[in-house]
Amino acid sequence: MALNILLNLFPINGQVTFIDVGQGDSILLTTPINRKTVLIDTGGRLNFGGTKPRRSNFEKVSLPFLKSQGITHIDAVFLSHQDADHIGDLADLLENFTVNKLYFGIGMQANPSFQRKIRPFLKQVKLIPVQAGDQLLIGTITIDVLHPSIAGLGTNEDSVALKVSIGRKKNGSLPAI
Numbered sequence: 001m002a003l004n005i006l007l008n009l010f011p012i013n014g015q016v017t018f019i020d021v022g023q024g025d026s027i028l029l030t031t032p033i034n035r036k037t038v039l040i041d042t043g044g045r046l047n048f049g050g051t052k053p054r055r056s057n058f059e060k061v062s063l064p065f066l067k068s069q070g071i072t073h074i075d076a077v078f079l080s081h082q083d084a085d086h087i088g089d090l091a092d093l094l095e096n097f098t099v100n101k102l103y104f105g106i107g108m109q110a111n112p113s114f115q116r117k118i119r120p121f122l123k124q125v126k127l128i129p130v131q132a133g134d135q136l137l138i139g140t141i142t143i144d145v146l147h148p149s150i151a152g153l154g155t156n157e158d159s160v161a162l163k164v165s166i167g168r169k170k171n172g173s174l175p176a177i
Contacts, residue, residue: 143162
């Protein structure tokens with residue numbers, strides 16, 4: 001039992017997990033041993049019929065999954081763009097987890113919708129705009145920002161695109177959203 005708890009808190013393998021949050025996206029990257037956690041997008045509630053679901057996909061899917069993995073905080077969250085299916089559950093994430101840094105495309109901080117979403121959490125998370133050419137190191141995760149190259153308002157056209165390397169493993173471009 002104690003070994004299972006230790007392996008859950010200090011896993012010997014890193015992982016890339018695509019969390020099924022319905023319409024949107026959410027990708028979890030973790031490193032082994034001294035676990036670093038990176039989340040790309042949160043997913044979110046979409047309102048097609050006029051009534052909002054009582055519980056968010058984050059509460060139904062992501063929260064139980066993250067807790068089952070022994071995750072107690074998130075080192076970095078990357079927001080691809082401001083659409084609800086990508087960052088609609090951001091408030092639920094920030095209410096349930098300590099998030100050290102929140103990355104988003106340059107210019108998105110000027111978007112009034114994004115400002116409303118993030119305003120209650122300004123004292124608890126560091127906001128960091130990124131643009132093409134930036135490179136970040138989070139544990140053994142290297143993240144190269146490929147897009148946007150100019151400031152926008154966080155629309156689809158100026159979505160954040162990343163190239164991620166975990167240790168010696170690389171992807172093509174995660175995510176090209």
